[in-house]
Amino acid sequence: MKETTNRPIPEIYKSLYEEKVKGESLFLIVGDLNLKGKYGESMLAFTKDKLFAFDACFENTFITIDYKDIEEAEVKRMYGNAFFKVKLKGESKKKNILRFSYAAAEVADAAANFINVVNENGFSESEVEVVKSVYMKQRSFCPKCGRKLPKPDAECINCSSKSHIIGKFAKYVAPEKTALIVCMLLSVVATVLSLVPPYITKIMVDDVIPNKNAKKLIIVLVWLLAVYVFQYIVNGIRSYKLRITGNKITLNLKKDIFEKAQYLPMSFFDKISTGSVINRVNSDAGTIQQFIMKISQEAVVQAFTLVGLVIIMFAMSWKLALFSLIPVPIVVVVGKMFSKVLGPKYMRLWRRHSAISTMLADSIPGVRVIKAFTNEKKTIDKFNKFCDEWYKEDRKVAIPAAIFPSIITFLVTCGSLVIWFLGGNLVIGDDKDVSLGLLVSFVTYASMFYNPVNFFANIGDTYQNTLASAEKILDILDAEPEHDFGHDNELERMQGKIEFRNVNFAFDRSKKVLSNINLTIEPGDIVGIVGTTGSGKSTLINLLMRYYDEYDGEILVDGVNVRDIDMKYYRNSIGFVQQEPLMFRDTIFNNIAYGSNVSHVEQVLHAAEVANAHGFISKLPDAYDTMLGERGVGLSGGEKQRVSIARAVLKNPSILIFDEATAAVDSETESLIQSAIERLISGRTTLMIAHRLSTLRKANKIVVVDKGEIIECGTPEELMALKGKYYKLIEIQSMGEQLQKRKAEENFE
Amino acid sequence: MPRYVEGPDIRLTPNDVIFVDVEFYTGEKFTGVELRRMFPITGLTKYIALVDSEGEQIAIIRDLNDLMEESRAVAEKVLEEYYMIPRITKFLKMSEKFKIWMWTAETDKGVYTFEIRNHITAVKPLYDGRVLIKDANDNRYEIPDVKQLDKKSLKMILPKI
Secondary structure, X not given: OOOOEOOOOOHXXXXXXXXXXXXXXOEXXXXXXXXXXXXXXXXXXXXXXXXXXXXXXXXXXXXXEEHHHEEEEEXXXXXXXXXXXXEEOOOOOEEEEEEXXXXXXXXXXXXXXXXXXXXXXXXXXXXXXXHHHHHHHHOOEOOOOOOEOOOOOOOOHHHHOOOOHHHHHXXXXXXXXXXXXXXXXXHHHHHHHHHHHHHHHHHHHHHHOOOOOHHHHHHHHHHXXXXXXXXXXXXXXXXXXXXHXXXXXXXHHHHHHHHHHHOOOHHHHHHOOHHHHHHHHHHHHHHHHHHHHHHHHHHHHHHHHHHHHHHHHHHHOHHHHHHHHOHHHHHHHHHHHHHHHHXXXXXXXXXXXXXXXXXXXXXXXOHHHXXXXXXXXXXHHHXXXXXXXHHHHHHHHHHHXXXXXXXXXXXXXXXXXXXXXXXXXXXXXXXXXXXXXXXXXXXXXXXXXXXXXXXXXXXXXXXXXHHHHHHHHHHHHOOOOXXXXXXXXOOOOXXXXXXXXXXXXOOOOOOOOEEEEEEEEOOOOEEEEEOOOOXXXXXXXXXXOOOOOOOEEEEEEOOEEHHHOOHHHHHHOEEEEOOOOOOOOOEHHHHHHOOOOOOOHHHHHHHHHHOOOHHHHHHOOOHHHOEOOXXXXXXXXXXXXXXXXXXXXXXXXXXXXXXXXXXXXXXXXXXXXXXXXXXXXXXXXXEEEOOOHHHHOOOOEEEEEEOOEEEEEEOHHHHHHHOOHHHHHHHXXXXXXXXXXXXXXXXXX | OOOEEOHHHEEEEEOOOOEEXXXXXXXXXXXXXXXXXXXXXXXXOEEEEEEOOOOOEEEEEEEHHHOOHHHHHHHHHHHHHHEOOOEEEEEEEEEEEOOEEEEEEEEOOEEEXXXXXXXXXXXXXXXXXXXXXXXXOXXXXXXXXXXXXXXXXXXXXXXXX
């Protein structure tokens, strides 16, 4: 039978394990640290009634502890490492039995919980299943690339599109294939035309001028003019076409990046700065465009020119042609060195550039705060520092970026000197194969020949620069989007029953934010969620909104796991009024209609009426056409709040969530908002996070959250009778209110 | 206002791997106290909070260096245990497959291989030459001075910072 373990059993414990535990073992935790905190191997094996701890620090390498001797098992998370601790009955200190880095933290949590539950309720197979499901989740790796999958058997986003970086951008080029081919053909024509003039030079030097043939001179010049005219017309059309095509490619790329960014989970935006995303959409897409154009156009043309020139040069004089090839290997080697030196430097340069964008995205919207704290100077200094850093890094790139092409050009120039020297000698020596005209046109061809060589030698620079940008873009394009496993699965009519079952959640492994959340909310319930700041109230809502899907346990709505419901339908069924509602730069009307498919104006007006917003909006000079500035500048906090309630009204949701909707407004506005809320919630399941408990007077159920756990849950009367945390909160607040009232009365008198 | 304590005001004695017992000059005693850095990145020895078993903060030590010799040694020992930030002395290997990087490094805690998903967010260079690294499992690592690394390691890490 295969063991349930997070990592393979360490070799050093294998025989001991087989001898002592095997057969009985239910699951194992393999740690990556020893108890002294050094990297090493350690292990816990769990059976029905005891655990075996293996660590070289123990006297006989392992110890056995019966569950019945354990008062409590826990995982103590520290910084970058954690202990599995057990408190033995009759002992005051907890004993450390396993140490591990965060890699094993989740399974350790499950195991500690297992011991505590077994001690409380006795052993049951279902508890083992709970632990094993955590292992399963841990083990949901793509068999090909090892990337963690959001759920077992899910398709690995990495492997489904594993072509090379450049290949991934091919799909943007494909629709423009025809246009690109036309451009390419035009380029070929232009190139062929550009090869003609030097040949005409030869005719003039060797034939027309020495023979003093004025008539032929005119004919030749007319031909030359015709070639020039044709060449520039072709070039003109080509550049026009190329620009249009190139922009279309970037356009689609930008659209895709933006679209993808919209569907990325919140956890992506927690880790990455806004500026960095902006940078990717704007400048990185441009870099890619340049490169695609360079590869699809210039590279082809240059290759064509190269081949054409080689043929012409060999046809003219194989001796001279051979000599002019001498610098080629040197140019190629230097070019290779060039890319190697520049690659990492461009990556670093990109980081500096991104830092500037991040700083901009941070400080420009925050300009009010900067002014309020008269922090302009500091902000400028910081910005200057970032710019200087960029400049410093750019200078480092500039040195090789300037020197290498010069070296190459120098080599090429030396090549032409060699041809002049050898060819000159041949002409002076009256060689029958090499005439003066041939030498002159040959030197022109030779200098043209180094253009493509130079191009291919330098392409490394562009390639490296592009690669840095491409990687950043792929960061977004290849990132795991929000998972919509239940796509198209819509509930017939959402009743609004909500259940949290054994929900555990951590933003990262260093700190658990929610633990063991079990909660049932019936349709039509009005639930108040209370607790101190940072207790996990908002996180609870974030999970319900499916902003974060990486939690353990299940959240069900009407008995269906929310992960299996169509995301769009699901979020549309929930009205969410936030503490600081965000307004978009648009009219008030559009801000209310935001996110709903409203066809009738009166529906919007009605929503505003219900939300107590119609009154103030109609008093504005531009009424519903009032343009709101960025982030809703022009409205007060309470007004914005009512606009956002109107938004929720318009959605006609089955579930309503208010996240401290009245926290930031005065009491008069609060009562306006409160009456709007009360009109809105009738018949809907409502969750209200509230700071002021007076807001919750309509609630028929109160949930008290503390340190990520639900500590009290029941009707307000039950909780008052319990005299627990809720009772205390009510006491404190009513005391505060009384005091305030008394003070107000005193002042009045 | 937090209660600040200066060097000679308190005495720390070891209790467990990450806990200490604290005695103030006023005679107050606490057992099973944890030490937490208020500035785990920028101030390793400054502003160390003393937290009791309930998670409540008892006091803040302004500077560890002002403590009495034995107390300071005790504090340093527990902090070293609590804050596991292996110091990377050498990079042995960096391999990439489908944009998931496996870095193998020699650290003061031994050789370890860890996973980096995105080195743009995972690697943070500081101005003083330190480089902080956070792996896919949220474990932390530190390169004390990037310039002190050997040539081969430097070549591996430089493009990432």
